[in-house]
Amino acid sequence: MRLKHLLSVGIGILLFLFIFIPAIQAENGQIYEVGTSSLNVRSAPSYSAEVIGQLTEGDHVVAFQESFGWVQTYYGGHEAWVASQYLFPAGDQKNTTTKQTELTVTKNEVQIRTGPGTAYKVIGSTSKGSTFKLLETTNDWHKVRLSNGATGWIAAWLTSADTKSKNAITKNKNQVSGLEGYNIVLDPGHGGKDPGAIGIDGIYEKDLIMMTADNIAQQLRAAGAAVILTRSSDYFVPLEERVSISNAYNTDAFISIHFNAFPLIPIQGISTHYYSYGTSRDLARNIQASITQDINMENRGIMKSNYHVLRENNTSSVLVELGFITNPHDLSLIQTTDYQKNVAEGIVSGLTNYFHK
Structure with a gap:
């Protein structure tokens, strides 16, 4: 009876961990990293589907299939879906370099976004001559510290801290x-x-x-x-x-x-x-x-x-x-x-x- 009791307790603990620990699980498949501060995990590939969890920037997702802008993975042991535009291949490491310098915006009406790319949400704008502390550079985008203490991303080619990997923007x-x-x-x-x-x-x-x-x-x-x-x-x-x-x-x-x-x-x-x-x-x-x-x-x-x-x-x-x-x-x-x-x-x-x- 004691052995049966211990087995029951052990199985119960394993089931609890399997169901309730919010982790992305998989044995194989393409690994992506979350590139936004908060990403909803949904029960189906649709923005109207039930939200069953959330991921934060830097979390890893193992993808098993992709469908019309959604990536299928597993969350808490259950099939789940996340929007693919907020993911990038983890193996790429976003070509990130850490910096602690300043940059100056060189164009007017430059948009500030939540992530390093045009697919990310616009959270504000800035104009020529504005200066920011440069935190890191990712694929020709700069992460900067904003005046309110938050962070945002600006296209590198619109700043004084331009990069050299601009897909041949300078050309003959x-x-x-x-x-x-x-x-x-x-x-x-x-x-x-x-x-x-x-x-x-x-x-x-x-x-x-x-x-x-x-x-x-x-x-x-x-x-x-x-x-x-x-x-x-x-x-x-x-x-x-x-x-x-x-x-x-x-x-x-x-x-x-x-x-x-x-x-x-x-x-x-x-x-x-x-x-x-x-x-x-x-x-x-x-x-x-x-x-x-x-x-x-x-x-x-x-x-x-x-x-x-x-x-x-x-x-x-x-x-x-x-x-x-x-x-x-x-x-x-x-x-x-x-x-x-x-x-x-x-x-x-x-x-x-x-x-x-």
């Missing part, structure tokens, strides 16, 4: 081939609470966009370009912030990715939109010609349009409508691997022709 474009040395801002439209257009069978534009944008980004990087995404998974980014991201970089081209919709099912095809004549119109012409060359969709041509992300942008900017998700023919193509590959290659080719014309 006449001495490069392909897209090496060019900075491309890729803008996956909609996201989060904004689903965009709703197509056949209730499919959301925002989901198709992110899949397509990931393929385009991979091809652009393979061609040598530095790619800046305005969003990297399924979260909402205001139009003003998308433009601010573009204007904050030494951007060579801004490309906004969308899918079209129309009440009349037969309407179909690809179009590229620009706001101002000159370089933006030239960029639109080159991208439209290259995309439509190998894709079996109607070529609707280039159009002058008054979209915010084009109108307010300081660089050559286009918005590409890559087919109608309300048209059965277009939607069937959009969801194929060949389509994704051809769109990505078409945009790379169009940009290359534009820069080296």
